[in-house]
Amino acid sequence: MNLLIQNALIATEESPKLVHGDVLVEGGVIRKIGKGIKVPDCCRVIDAKERILMPGMFDAHVHFREPGFEAKETIATGSEAAINGGITGVVMMPNTVPAIDSATVVGQVLAIAAKNSRIPVYTSGCVSMGRKGMELAGIDGMRALGVKMLTDDGDTTADAAVLFRAMQYAGEMGMFFASHCEVPELAGPRALNEGAMSYRLGIQGSPACAEEIIIDRDIRLAHATGAHIHIQHVSSKIGMETIRWWKQRGDVKVTAEVAPHHLIFCEDDIGDYDTHYKMNPPLRTKADNAALLEGLLDGTFDIIATDHAPHTPFEKSLDFVNAPNGITGLDTALVSLYHHFVATGKFGWDLVVKRFAAEPRRLMGLPVPAIKEGSAADLLLFNTAGETTFTHEFMKSKSQNTPFLDKTLNGSVDLVVLGEDVLLDRV
Amino acid sequence: MPRKDLLDISSLSREEIDHLLDQSVPFKELFTRSVKKVPALKGKSVLMLFYEPSTRTHSSFEVAAKRLSADVTNFDVGHSSITKGESVRETVETLQAMRTDFIIVRHARSGLPGMIAKQTRASVINAGDGAHAHPTQALLDAFTIKEKFPDPVGKKVLIIGDILHSRVARSTSTILKKIGVDVAYLGPGSLVPQKGPENIRRFTNYQEAMAWSPDVVYLLRVQMERQEAQFFPSLREYHRLYGITDARLEEIRQRGLYLMHPGPVNRGVELCDAVMDYERSLINDQVENGIAVRMAVLYWLKPDAGSES
Numbered sequence: 001m002n003l004l005i006q007n008a009l010i011a012t013e014e015s016p017k018l019v020h021g022d023v024l025v026e027g028g029v030i031r032k033i034g035k036g037i038k039v040p041d042c043c044r045v046i047d048a049k050e051r052i053l054m055p056g057m058f059d060a061h062v063h064f065r066e067p068g069f070e071a072k073e074t075i076a077t078g079s080e081a082a083i084n085g086g087i088t089g090v091v092m093m094p095n096t097v098p099a100i101d102s103a104t105v106v107g108q109v110l111a112i113a114a115k116n117s118r119i120p121v122y123t124s125g126c127v128s129m130g131r132k133g134m135e136l137a138g139i140d141g142m143r144a145l146g147v148k149m150l151t152d153d154g155d156t157t158a159d160a161a162v163l164f165r166a167m168q169y170a171g172e173m174g175m176f177f178a179s180h181c182e183v184p185e186l187a188g189p190r191a192l193n194e195g196a197m198s199y200r201l202g203i204q205g206s207p208a209c210a211e212e213i214i215i216d217r218d219i220r221l222a223h224a225t226g227a228h229i230h231i232q233h234v235s236s237k238i239g240m241e242t243i244r245w246w247k248q249r250g251d252v253k254v255t256a257e258v259a260p261h262h263l264i265f266c267e268d269d270i271g272d273y274d275t276h277y278k279m280n281p282p283l284r285t286k287a288d289n290a291a292l293l294e295g296l297l298d299g300t301f302d303i304i305a306t307d308h309a310p311h312t313p314f315e316k317s318l319d320f321v322n323a324p325n326g327i328t329g330l331d332t333a334l335v336s337l338y339h340h341f342v343a344t345g346k347f348g349w350d351l352v353v354k355r356f357a358a359e360p361r362r363l364m365g366l367p368v369p370a371i372k373e374g375s376a377a378d379l380l381l382f383n384t385a386g387e388t389t390f391t392h393e394f395m396k397s398k399s400q401n402t403p404f405l406d407k408t409l410n411g412s413v414d415l416v417v418l419g420e421d422v423l424l425d426r427v
Numbered sequence: 428m429p430r431k432d433l434l435d436i437s438s439l440s441r442e443e444i445d446h447l448l449d450q451s452v453p454f455k456e457l458f459t460r461s462v463k464k465v466p467a468l469k470g471k472s473v474l475m476l477f478y479e480p481s482t483r484t485h486s487s488f489e490v491a492a493k494r495l496s497a498d499v500t501n502f503d504v505g506h507s508s509i510t511k512g513e514s515v516r517e518t519v520e521t522l523q524a525m526r527t528d529f530i531i532v533r534h535a536r537s538g539l540p541g542m543i544a545k546q547t548r549a550s551v552i553n554a555g556d557g558a559h560a561h562p563t564q565a566l567l568d569a570f571t572i573k574e575k576f577p578d579p580v581g582k583k584v585l586i587i588g589d590i591l592h593s594r595v596a597r598s599t600s601t602i603l604k605k606i607g608v609d610v611a612y613l614g615p616g617s618l619v620p621q622k623g624p625e626n627i628r629r630f631t632n633y634q635e636a637m638a639w640s641p642d643v644v645y646l647l648r649v650q651m652e653r654q655e656a657q658f659f660p661s662l663r664e665y666h667r668l669y670g671i672t673d674a675r676l677e678e679i680r681q682r683g684l685y686l687m688h689p690g691p692v693n694r695g696v697e698l699c700d701a702v703m704d705y706e707r708s709l710i711n712d713q714v715e716n717g718i719a720v721r722m723a724v725l726y727w728l729k730p731d732a733g734s735e736s
Contacts (some may be wrong), residue, residue: 201559
């Protein structure tokens with residue numbers, strides 16, 4: 001299908017300036033960008049009415065729960081949640097059952113994705129068998145099927161020697177390591193930050209140093225082995241500063257991500273044991289929010305990733321310690337970033353495009369789509385005048401464990417196009 | 428306005444606290460009569476749901492309910508130390524079907540009574556949840572202190588012990604601050620949170636804490652069974668650093684300080700044997716006052732109308 005999008009404001013990663021223009025898509029490729037493009041035959045015309053036109057987002061940190069926890073999410077429902085939020089590619093985490101620790105499981109997951117998902121779904125692989133932190137996983141078999149990211153996400157590879165050897169082994173195979181950072185002995189029941197809130201609620205907190213120690217440890221291991229380390233979902237000021245310090249040294253390949261919820265929410269939001277604010281690493285303080293934003297603005301954080309972590313309503317209705325960690329993020333991420341940061345002038349669309357569309361794909365070694373002539377059509381229209389109410393009906397994830405449930409935010413994702421397919425159309 | 432539930436102290440207004448403390452006075456006066464029972468809650472049912480073992484609080488509530496002529500049932504949950512949320516929900520559904528008027532709950536999980544309260548029309552009274560809250564203990568402590576200091580504003584209470592794991596410390600310090608009492612914590616650095624409330628002084632040294640000139644010394648039970656990790660080297664060392672030894676008791680006596688403890692006491696740990704005979708010990712007053720304030724709480728709370736049988 002051919003498509004002419006008229007009257008759009010085009011966002012790029014290079015400049016905060018939006019360029020007014022029309023975009024012609026033919027055969028799944030952006031053929032022409034300009035003003036007053038003549039309407040060709042057999043072409044759908046969409047008047048963007050000054051909506052923002054940008055490439056589709058890419059989330060390098062999602063939990064799709066399949067195989068093993070299909071009551072929470074499946075690759076089918078998770079990928080639809082991604083499309084609903086303007087995200088056209090994802091990387092699954094390997095904490096499924098069985099864990100994604102061998103070519104066999106990678107093959108199964110990719111086969112399900114090929115059948116059930118309308119967007120590309122990539123998967124990471126475990127560092128260790130069953131994510132147990134002892135024997136190494138089937139690293140080369142997974143690599144042969146395209147796995148780039150190795151991680152025991154959900155847990156730290158507790159034994160530094162295991163990770164050290166894995167880095168020596170796989171670091172030169174073109175793979176990189178992603179770390180969920182946490183000293184388990186310090187983290188206690190892994191329920192919330194250690195601070196004013198853990199005192200008030202009477203639950204043992206996890207101090208920020210539990211995360212910061214492993215951030216530093218794993219970067220040091222990468223430094224020693226020459227491997228590339230990617231630090232996942234950083235939640236604390238000193239964690240951010242640790243990464244910044246290592247980046248300034250310039251002698252280690254380190255990248256890092258920040259999640260929208262760690263930028264937006266803090267421990268105070270837990271209020272009266274609201275498990276929709278329970279995730280790991282936990283929400284910390286307003287000072288941490290500010291430092292994380294600073295790290296996003298100065299490039300300490302290479303990418304934004306959601307850590308989309310669906311859980312059933314029943315699981316989240318358990319008491320605060322027993323309820324599982326994590327919130328969903330795919331349906332809500334882009335709108336929440338607009339509402340909290342772009343609309344308030346904290347950063348521009350160029351940062352969103354760079355950190356949530358371009359850099360995550362570069363991290364994964366994938367081609368980077370852009371609104372440029374000759375680029376594959378992988379785009380979305382965002383309506384800054386619209387608003388989105390995140391009701392059960394609106395969200396496509398199988399689970400609705402998000403603080404945004406039933407809240408209305410400014411902005412809406414109105415159109416998602418991938419190749420020749422219109423994946424979402426709310427124009 | 429009466430409330431449905433009593434879950435913590437922080438959500439109570441100053442007026443509500445004063446009301447409950449005032450209401451406890453006539454209930455306490457009953458105890459000197461030969462017939463201590465009043466028909467205030469005749470025909471109402473009280474269900475005791477204790478997931479943690481308790482002797483004092485359990486019997487105090489039971490006596491309070493019976494003196495108000497309520498029918499008391501013990502729901503045997505089999506004291507499995509920590510019960511998962513699933514079975515609690517099922518239990519609450521069962522209780523809802525029984526149409527009981529009051530549920531008195533104790534559980535090792537912080538926040539659990541609040542979850543139960545949302546699921547039932549019955550009035551829920553938190554009899555202690557994890558390290559979160561123990562509101563009736565706080566009320567009886569405030570009542571006991573007000574008996575000795577009718578105007579407690581500016582008085583100082585030093586709470587000694589394991590603050591980290593203590594719901595009593597949290598609730599009692601909250602109510603004392605609300606009625607104008609100054610509060611300080613003393614204990615090992617590993618058991619007194621550094622990021623606790625800003626309006627409570629924090630000491631880790633006994634002499635420095637006593638130099639603050641408290642009017643009341645409030646000892647917490649060392650919860651040996653609740654410590655999943657080692658927070659101090661030995662009970663002997665704890666007693667030496669923070670316990671009320673014979674020498675410290677003498678100093679307390681000379682200064683005329685009152686002494687409180689929520690019970691049960693670990694002799695030789697928080698305090699020495701001689702404390703039991705100390706003339707300004709309020710430990711037995713606390714027990715007696717506990718029944719009065721729990722009667723006032725039961726009398727004050729109003730279950731949702733739907734629970735009326």
